[in-house]
Amino acid sequence: MTADDDLCTRPATELAALVRDREVSARELLEAHLARIERLNPQVNAVVTLDAEGARAAADAADAAQAAGEPLRPLHGLPVAHKDTHATGGMRTTWGSPLHADTVPLRDELVVARMAAAGAIRVGKTNVPEFAAGSHTFNTLFGATHNPYRHGLSAGGSSGGGAAALAAGFVPLADGSDMGGSLRNPAAFCNVVGLRPTPGRVPTWPAPMAWSQLSVQGPMGRTVADVALQMSVLAGPDRRVPIALDDDPAGLAAPLPERLDGLRVAWAPDLGGRVTVDPAIVSVLAASVRVFEDLGATVEDDCPDLSGADEVFGTLRAWLFDTNFSELARRHPDQVKESIRWNAGLGAQLSGADLARAEQLHTKLHERMVAFFERYDVLLAPTTQVLPFPVEIEYPTEIAGVHQENYLEWMRSCTVISATGCPALSVPGGFTPDGLPVGLQVVGPPRADRRVLEVGHAFEQATGFGRRRPAL
Known part of the structure; x- marks a missing residue:
């Protein structure tokens, strides 16, 4: 590894300190990353x-x-790349x-x-699936993004380009968005960290449906501390965003603990029997979860009642897709992929009663999550139900012998958590015997974004899984 390559694989927090202390200039840091790209x-x-x-x-x-002082x-001086669904003034956004x-x-x-106001250096844009629909990054413009840990396999999605760029050392920080797992899924596939914040923690503007809480924007990094640093500049109020939270974001970047004494942990390897998970993933995570006891936590097998979460997510997503894509699909049927047209078509069939029922189920789900987190501090679960799969496959159609009916089914370990509105962090959780990354999902109580960062950081420091870099 060259000195430049070493720069490109260090945590963003270390790079920020090097620039701040004038051990490396912003230009030198940028050139190292450009050369690697x-x-x-x-x-x-x-x-x-x-x-x-x-x-x-x-x-x-x-x-x-x-x-100039x-x-x-x-x-300051950190290269960043933005998801190609995030509008960048003067730079192509497809x-x-x-x-x-x-x-x-x-x-x-x-x-x-x-991010620009916080001193980041914009390098470019990262690949996405068409209109960020689906957890596998490919499109007809740019092709598929490959997993840095195994060429030919998926990097996940929809923030797959960002996760792959982090794992490959192209940038130390990347942003993304998450409706049904788009920050968590690619983080798990690429052995990096992705946070789905509480809705409103990172305000989204402009947004055509600003009251909606299903899709959020957020950070990805190679370490939890990097994600916390980025959150400290992404979070915070904005009066143009009706659901924006007013909390001061500065505390999100405060030093993170390395012990979890007294923490009450619930472990749900299949989310209470609601999802089918590849046994290889469960095997890796079952061993990793024992680390929490070494860190001072108590761990019990338990899961909140997630009844109605599938209907909530499916209904609200279909409604958003109908609003955002039905007219586009009618005007350009040959240039909008089938899965988007299918999802928008489901939304077009919804009635007011369907939406009302979804919101009632949504309310009951929230109440049950609040009650569950009176007994536990965090919930642990697999981030994904499958391991990275060949890039030629649009989505997995079977998990452990169980048929997956559509392009959303295999993502349910994330989508049901999205429906709860709880913050969720994917942190490197280990590797299969043949070297594929596995992600651990840390879910916190409503608005407890700092807690999931603390728990993820302590686990990360104890295991070191995130320090294993791909052999590119």
């Missing part, structure tokens, strides 16, 4: 739009500001769709703007 991205296909010259100008400006911001192959937004959306 040039050398390795062709085999991974994680970064689909690159603005090297724009990034160099921004890095030079960051170094000049530091030399200007106050340094939290992400949403993974041929309909937007040449779209260049006029302005940044909020999540991008906040």
Whole structure:
């Protein structure tokens, strides 16, 4: 490994300190990452739009500001890549769709703007499935993103390009979004960390349906501390966003503990019998979960009552898809993939009574989650039900002999948690005997984002799974 490669695999928190202490300049850090992207991205296909010259100008400006004694911001000099569904002013944003192959937004959306305001250096955009639909990253514009741990296998999705870019050392921080697992699933497949925050913790703006809480935006990093650092700049109120939380985000980046004494942990390997999980995943995680007892926690097999979660998620997602994509699919049926047209079609069939029933079930589900977390501090479960699969497959149609009816079924270990509204973190949970990553999902009580970060960090430090890098 060269010195430049070493820079590209260090945690963002360490890189920020190196820049702050002038041991490395923002320009030097950027050049190391650009060189690695040039050398390795062709085999991974994680970064689909690159603005090297724009990034160099921004890095030079960051170094000049530091030399002039200007106050340094939290992400000063750190290269970042944005999900290609997040609008970037002056930079191509395609949403993974041929309909937007040449779209260049006029302005940044909020999540991008906040990272820039915190001093991050925008390098480019990361690959997504078409309109972020599905947990496998491929599209007709750019092709499939490959898993850095095994070429030819999926990097997950829909934030698969971001997760692969992190694992491959192309950037130290990436952003994403998560409706049904799109931050957690690719994090698990690529052995990095992804947080689905509490809805409103990271405000989304602009948004056509700003009151909806099903899809959220959030961070990915190679360590939990990196994710916490990024959350400290992504979170915080915005009056344009009606569900935005007013809590001060600064505390999210405070030092994280390495012990979990007294923590009450519930372990649900199949979410109370609701999901089918590949036995290889359960085997890896069952051994890893024992670490929590070594950290001072008590662990019991238990699971909240998730009745109605599938209907809540399925109904609200279909409603959003009908709103966002039905007209587009009618106008361009040959340029919108079948799974989106199918999901939007389900939404078109919904009635007001269907939506009312979903919201009633949603309310009861929330009440049961609150009651469950009076007995436990966190819930642990597999992030994914399957291991990374060949990129040529659109989605797994079978898990352990159980047929999966559509492109959403195999993601239910994440989608049912999305329906609860609880914050959920995917942290590296171990490896199969043949070297494929497995993710552990840490679910907290409503609005307990800091807690899942604390628990994930202690587990991460005790196991070191996240320090295992792919052999690219």
